[in-house]
Amino acid sequence: MSVDSFQRIRRFIEEELVLDGDGASVDDETPLLRGLIDSLGLMQLVTYLEEEFGIEIDDTEVVPDHFRTVVDIGRLLEMKGAG
Amino acid sequence: MIAEPDVLIIGGGPAGATLGCLLAQNGIRALILERDIHPRDHVGESLTPSTGVVMERIGFLSKVEEAGFVRKPGACWTAPRNPTGRHLALRLADFPMPGAPRPYTFNVERDAFDALLLRHAHEEGAGVLQGANVRRVLFEGGRAVGVLVGFPDGWEREIRARLVVDASGRRCLLADQLGLRRRDTSFNQFAIYSWFRGVQPNPPGAEGYLFLHFLGLERAWGWQIPLRDGVASIGVVTEKADFQKSGKSSEAFFFSLVGLSRPFSHAMGGAERVRPWRIEGDYSYSIDRLAGPGWILVGDALRFVDPVFSTGVDVAMFSALLANDAILRMLRGEEEESALAAYELRVGDGVDIWYELISLFYRLQILFTRFAIKRRFREDVIRVLQGNLYVPETQVRARRLLERMRESEERISADPANLLRPWALGHPQPGPAGDGGGVTTPLESAPAPRSRP
Numbered sequence: 001m002s003v004d005s006f007q008r009i010r011r012f013i014e015e016e017l018v019l020d021g022d023g024a025s026v027d028d029e030t031p032l033l034r035g036l037i038d039s040l041g042l043m044q045l046v047t048y049l050e051e052e053f054g055i056e057i058d059d060t061e062v063v064p065d066h067f068r069t070v071v072d073i074g075r076l077l078e079m080k081g082a083g
Numbered sequence: 084m085i086a087e088p089d090v091l092i093i094g095g096g097p098a099g100a101t102l103g104c105l106l107a108q109n110g111i112r113a114l115i116l117e118r119d120i121h122p123r124d125h126v127g128e129s130l131t132p133s134t135g136v137v138m139e140r141i142g143f144l145s146k147v148e149e150a151g152f153v154r155k156p157g158a159c160w161t162a163p164r165n166p167t168g169r170h171l172a173l174r175l176a177d178f179p180m181p182g183a184p185r186p187y188t189f190n191v192e193r194d195a196f197d198a199l200l201l202r203h204a205h206e207e208g209a210g211v212l213q214g215a216n217v218r219r220v221l222f223e224g225g226r227a228v229g230v231l232v233g234f235p236d237g238w239e240r241e242i243r244a245r246l247v248v249d250a251s252g253r254r255c256l257l258a259d260q261l262g263l264r265r266r267d268t269s270f271n272q273f274a275i276y277s278w279f280r281g282v283q284p285n286p287p288g289a290e291g292y293l294f295l296h297f298l299g300l301e302r303a304w305g306w307q308i309p310l311r312d313g314v315a316s317i318g319v320v321t322e323k324a325d326f327q328k329s330g331k332s333s334e335a336f337f338f339s340l341v342g343l344s345r346p347f348s349h350a351m352g353g354a355e356r357v358r359p360w361r362i363e364g365d366y367s368y369s370i371d372r373l374a375g376p377g378w379i380l381v382g383d384a385l386r387f388v389d390p391v392f393s394t395g396v397d398v399a400m401f402s403a404l405l406a407n408d409a410i411l412r413m414l415r416g417e418e419e420e421s422a423l424a425a426y427e428l429r430v431g432d433g434v435d436i437w438y439e440l441i442s443l444f445y446r447l448q449i450l451f452t453r454f455a456i457k458r459r460f461r462e463d464v465i466r467v468l469q470g471n472l473y474v475p476e477t478q479v480r481a482r483r484l485l486e487r488m489r490e491s492e493e494r495i496s497a498d499p500a501n502l503l504r505p506w507a508l509g510h511p512q513p514g515p516a517g518d519g520g521g522v523t524t525p526l527e528s529a530p531a532p533r534s535r536p
Contacts, residue, residue, distance in 0.1 A: 040162035
């Protein structure tokens with residue numbers, strides 16, 4: 001996945017999903033599921049990835065292995081030939 | 084007119100008034116018997132776009148527009164920890180309802196709206212008696228033949244008619260008289276609500292939207308409905324047991340629930356209550372039969388599930404529309420039994436779908452939201468929530484959607500790690516009864532996290 005793709009995902013998470021306070025910074029290894037985003041945010045993230053990268057994420061693929069960090073998300077996108 | 088109407092309608096709320104109006108417009112002598120004197124308070128300010136179809140059909144929509152009720156373009160959902168101003172919006176105009184006269188619907192003060200509609204029915208030719216409290220429906224040989232009605236001075240009299248329609252709302256006068264009402268034990272909900280001034284206005288771009296605030300508790304949510312003149316209807320719905328366990332006054336309980344959600348708390352920061360508290364509990368029920376010899380049930384008197392999708396007036400107006408069709412057929416000589424059977428089938432199917440949708444909404448939680456925002460299903464979700472589930476087109480769409488939701492539920496249930504399962508990202512809050520309110524437990528703080536392959 002390109003550097004640009006990683007950056008777009010990080011920015012989306014920072015600007016749209018992070019729960020507590022402005023100016024939160026998310027790097028590629030920041031744990032997303034330990035209270036950084038909530039389930040509504042996760043839904044928005046999944047929908048964003050589908051629309052931004054033109055892929056389909058099956059409901060069974062919404063698991064920690066694919067969403068623990070931005071790196072995991074990148075791996076999922078690569079698996080689907082996107083990014 | 085009063086001596087011998089064709090149709091007696093018990094109740095002058097939206098169901099009774101719409102039916103009286105339609106019958107009068109078709110030259111049928113209808114008499115509406117209303118227990119209260121309008122305007123009177125009623126919960127349920129938020130409408131569905133489908134109601135516009137009926138309002139236009141009975142010539143009422145222009146009066147609603149003239150009254151200046153707040154236009155509702157859709158609904159927004161918030162999660163408990165959302166920063167101020169963040170929400171998820173479901174915009175009705177993204178998929179305009181076919182046949183709907185407007186791409187939006189309304190939030191209406193029901194005292195004003197219901198009084199306006201009842202007056203409209205009267206202006207269209209329906210008889211209206213207010214302060215007329217129907218004591219019971221009269222039967223002869225198993226057939227409804229009229230009612231016994233009492234007036235405030237104690238005077239009682241019988242009025243006879245060819246047909247009796249029960250539009251008495253959640254009073255369910257006829258169903259209770261016949262022993263047909265079943266309480267729904269799977270919904271033991273409890274609601275506290277009132278009107279407030281000084282509620283934070285909706286964020287820019289979300290003016291008029293209904294806000295549904297999730298509270299991080301099982302089956303609990305709050306509503307925020309902007310009304311005219313800077314007033315908002317605010318309420319919370321929860322499990323009745325949670326209220327009972329809390330040991331709190333209803334007011335303290337209300338504010339402790341508001342406090343579970345950051346966006347809800349922010350909205351209510353400077354709010355001041357302008358009406359008495361209203362409390363309702365155990366309001367879900369179904370009725371075994373929706374019609375019988377000489378009688379028909381419409382509106383809340385035929386079923387009430389839960390207010391989450393603003394379906395009350397949709398059920399009221401469309402059951403009135405379909406009851407009107409059945410009555411016209413009967414009065415024109417068609418066989419009563421088949422006309423009533425057709426009515427029961429269409430209305431019954433429609434409210435069954437509402438019931439299934441509401442049940443799934445509570446059960447699926449975040450997975451429901453997944454469907455609402457996923458491109459492939461967004462149109463289905465919006466079209467179904469627009470209402471009018473009494474016609475084959477929407478019924479087919481709704482059943483397909485329900486099917487897909489259940490399939491998805493089944494597939495994700497097979498994997499305990501799936502993040503779409505309810506509470507996958509945090510346990511439900513202990514609630515206002517417990518001592519750890521406001522704290523969710525992140526998934527991965529649990530010991531022995533799953534290892535990555």
